[in-house]
Amino acid sequence: MAIKITNKCINCGACEPECPNTAIYEGGKKWRMSDGTSLKKNKILDSTIFQKPKKKDIYFVVTEKCTECVGFYDVPQCVIVCPVQCCIQDKKNFENKDKLMKKKNFLHGGH
Ligand code: SF4
Numbered sequence: 001m002a003i004k005i006t007n008k009c010i011n012c013g014a015c016e017p018e019c020p021n022t023a024i025y026e027g028g029k030k031w032r033m034s035d036g037t038s039l040k041k042n043k044i045l046d047s048t049i050f051q052k053p054k055k056k057d058i059y060f061v062v063t064e065k066c067t068e069c070v071g072f073y074d075v076p077q078c079v080i081v082c083p084v085q086c087c088i089q090d091k092k093n094f095e096n097k098d099k100l101m102k103k104k105n106f107l108h109g110g111h
């Protein structure tokens with residue numbers, strides 16, 4: 001399951017540098033699959049294209065990049081550091097550990 005950030009976010013920025021997948025961005029920032037990953041441009045997917053921000057006013061998690069820290073840490077780092085507990089499980093995006101590990105390998109080339 002990916003993590004999502006709720007409206008309780010106070011924009012402190014503590015979570016962003018802790019994410020091993022660079023899946024957290026400040027509100028209003030454009031994001032790329034290639035940021036902090038080993039993905040490059042290829043014929044099927046250009047990972048270097050800037051995507052629209054998912055939220056304008058608060059920090060957001062790019063679901064496509066969040067592995068719930070699987071492959072790096074035992075527990076989601078953003079959940080630990082957030083001072084207002086607004087990083088929570090995104091039940092709409094359920095993924096089991098196996099799928100999250102595959103996502104991690106996809107992002108970081110650990111095939
Ligand atoms: Fe990043 Fe881990 Fe939080 Fe997902 S759970 S957004 S990978 S720090």
Ligand code: SF4
Nearest residue numbers: 009010012013015082
């Ligand atoms: Fe928002 Fe929590 Fe991240 Fe701070 S640590 S920016 S409050 S989600």
